[in-house]
Amino acid sequence: MDPDGSGRIRVEGLAKRFGAVEAVRGLSFTVEPGAVTGFLGPNGSGKTTTLRAILGLVRPTSGTALVEGVPYAALPRPGRVVGAVLEAQGVHPARTARRHLQATGAAVGVGDERVAEVLGLVGLADAADRPAGGFSLGMNQRLALATALLGDPRILVLDEPGNGLDPQGIAWLREFLRGWAHAGRTVLVSSHQLAELGQIVDRLVVLDAGTCVYQGGTDGMRGRAAVRVRCADPARLARALAARGVLEIDHLAEGELAIAADAVLVGDTALAAGVALYGLTEERGDLEQMFLRLTGGAA
Amino acid sequence: MTVSERGGRPAVLPTPGLLRSEALKTLSVRSWWALALPVAALALSVNVFGGLFGAAVGGLRDEAAGILPASLAYSLSLASVFAAVHGVVVATAEFRHRTVSGTYLVGGRVPVLLAKSAVAAGTGAVYALLTAVLGLLAGLLGQGAARLPSVGVLLAVVGIGIAVCALWSVLGVALGTTVVNQAGAVVGLLVYVLLLENLLSLVLRSGTEDGRAPAAVARLSSFLPANAGDIALFDLPARQLGGRFGPSIVESLAGVAGPPPGWGALLVLLVWTAAGLALAGVVGERRDIT
Numbered sequence: 001m002d003p004d005g006s007g008r009i010r011v012e013g014l015a016k017r018f019g020a021v022e023a024v025r026g027l028s029f030t031v032e033p034g035a036v037t038g039f040l041g042p043n044g045s046g047k048t049t050t051l052r053a054i055l056g057l058v059r060p061t062s063g064t065a066l067v068e069g070v071p072y073a074a075l076p077r078p079g080r081v082v083g084a085v086l087e088a089q090g091v092h093p094a095r096t097a098r099r100h101l102q103a104t105g106a107a108v109g110v111g112d113e114r115v116a117e118v119l120g121l122v123g124l125a126d127a128a129d130r131p132a133g134g135f136s137l138g139m140n141q142r143l144a145l146a147t148a149l150l151g152d153p154r155i156l157v158l159d160e161p162g163n164g165l166d167p168q169g170i171a172w173l174r175e176f177l178r179g180w181a182h183a184g185r186t187v188l189v190s191s192h193q194l195a196e197l198g199q200i201v202d203r204l205v206v207l208d209a210g211t212c213v214y215q216g217g218t219d220g221m222r223g224r225a226a227v228r229v230r231c232a233d234p235a236r237l238a239r240a241l242a243a244r245g246v247l248e249i250d251h252l253a254e255g256e257l258a259i260a261a262d263a264v265l266v267g268d269t270a271l272a273a274g275v276a277l278y279g280l281t282e283e284r285g286d287l288e289q290m291f292l293r294l295t296g297g298a299a
Numbered sequence: 300m301t302v303s304e305r306g307g308r309p310a311v312l313p314t315p316g317l318l319r320s321e322a323l324k325t326l327s328v329r330s331w332w333a334l335a336l337p338v339a340a341l342a343l344s345v346n347v348f349g350g351l352f353g354a355a356v357g358g359l360r361d362e363a364a365g366i367l368p369a370s371l372a373y374s375l376s377l378a379s380v381f382a383a384v385h386g387v388v389v390a391t392a393e394f395r396h397r398t399v400s401g402t403y404l405v406g407g408r409v410p411v412l413l414a415k416s417a418v419a420a421g422t423g424a425v426y427a428l429l430t431a432v433l434g435l436l437a438g439l440l441g442q443g444a445a446r447l448p449s450v451g452v453l454l455a456v457v458g459i460g461i462a463v464c465a466l467w468s469v470l471g472v473a474l475g476t477t478v479v480n481q482a483g484a485v486v487g488l489l490v491y492v493l494l495l496e497n498l499l500s501l502v503l504r505s506g507t508e509d510g511r512a513p514a515a516v517a518r519l520s521s522f523l524p525a526n527a528g529d530i531a532l533f534d535l536p537a538r539q540l541g542g543r544f545g546p547s548i549v550e551s552l553a554g555v556a557g558p559p560p561g562w563g564a565l566l567v568l569l570v571w572t573a574a575g576l577a578l579a580g581v582v583g584e585r586r587d588i589t
Contacts, residue, residue: 052400057588057589079404091396094327102323107316107320107405151405
């Protein structure tokens with residue numbers, strides 16, 4: 001089977017066990033081109049394992065991870081299809097940035113001009129002939145990105161690319177990834193911090209303890225945000241809401257309710273049920289809160 | 300569309316670009332010439348003083364011309380140890396410096412193993428050539444050129460030396476790919492080549508002198524990898540020196556019993572190398588890079 005050139009990544013029923021640890025179980029999602037897909041989850045939720053399985057570096061215990069319809073190892077010219085920035089990816093400390101890129105470029109099938117191009121693109125031209133052993137974390141991330149870009153791939157996979165980047169670096173990276181996706185290519189970028197990805201993410205895959213807890217547009221996640229209510233009789237309000245089909249209600253401390261519904265509906269229901277409202281706040285649009293809730297962190 | 304252009308089955312053979320990539324990696328760090336320095340120093344000193352060999356056959360004054368090929372063979376045997384260390388270092392450096400993910404991503408595991416082996420074999424051949432050139436110069440100066448050994452014999456010894464060093468480089472790459480831990484693999488290699496294999500040979504040969512063990516067991520000593528390389532190297536010089544007693548000279552030099560002919564020993568080393576590569580291929584293919 002040949003790669004289909006779609007720029008699509010498809011993970012199906014992926015599971016990976018390291019000894020007694022089940023890093024990923026039954027994970028399925030699809031990454032489409034033309035969008036930035038955020039791959040979110042707390043540390044240790046299986047993001048890195050999943051990305052490495054997609055890239056053929058980790059053998060799945062069961063399930064499949066396909067790039068353009070084929071396993072990564074079956075891509076005839078992988079460097080032209082996928083560029084990857086991985087965590088804990090190194091450069092020989094004695095090798096200069098340029099030599100490192102030339103060596104990788106030779107395997108990808110690109111020459112010195114492309115090496116100079118990507119060095120300029122990530123802003124490392126001035127440091128090109130210094131040994132990478134003296135690079136800062138941020139410079140190493142830029143070099144890793146330059147390496148990923150060598151083959152002008154259709155798909156970019158980045159594992160926590162913001163680590164070690166200064167705020168300007170992160171802003172630059174966001175712009176870069178946004179432009180990349182708008183050009184119709186695929187970006188899959190992982191982070192344990194939603195704020196880091198911020199507004200550039202078009203789609204989300206949220207991971208918790210090795211399983212997918214949400215996938216879809218960011219709007220869908222915002223839509224599930226809650227209305228917080230302080231009222232005279234929480235139990236009665238909850239019953240009244242349930243009668244109207246609103247069942248996602250959390251009872252918080254001090255009689256507060258968190259309700260997954262529109263504020264107008266909650267207010268009307270409270271009035272009809274004769275429950276006095278002392279406070280009503282909308283939490284709509286707070287992705288961070290939803291992320292924390294989905295992944296079991298305290299909101 | 301050629302077979303390698305299509306997807307479906309992972310490629311096995313490295314592309315020319317991948318070979319170039321591995322060559323660039325070797326040339327852009329200093330381990331290859333750092334290991335070439337002791338190779339050069341040993342080549343000079345062994346051949347100037349005639350090495351162990353000159354002392355061992357000190358009685359055969361008439362055969363002085365035969366000492367140069369023999370001391371050259373001995374220094375090539377030493378060079379092969381450094382060739383193997385170099386192979387281990389280039390393979391394990393990828394894991395030590397965490398560059399292996401990037402390497403596998405663009406190259407594929409089996410093609411990378413083969414490309415590394417090819418480049419390391421080239422480096423091993425360079426070590427052998429370096430040994431040959433410096434050894435010949437030092438030998439002609441130090442041992443005296445009263446009776447020059449035949450060019451044919453010298454060329455044959457150098458050619459076998461190139462093969463032995465290249466094979467040991469590949470064995471080093473295979474070992475490094477299998478073990479991954481740099482310090483562990485280098486120490487393991489040296490302990491085996493310098494100590495363990497000698498002990499093994501001793502044990503294998505121990506029972507034969509008083510007839511307690513069959514000769515076949517003792518002959519196994521010739522089929523251990525380091526011994527096989529030595530036999531291949533010493534076979535021709537020993538024949539030059541000792542004529543029909545050549546094989547017994549090889550026995551005492553390589554510490555083996557009933558050695559096969561030189562070409563047979565080279566074949567034995569080749570089989571060991573192929574087996575090592577196959578093991579490294581299987582282990583490397585299954586390893587999770589986390």
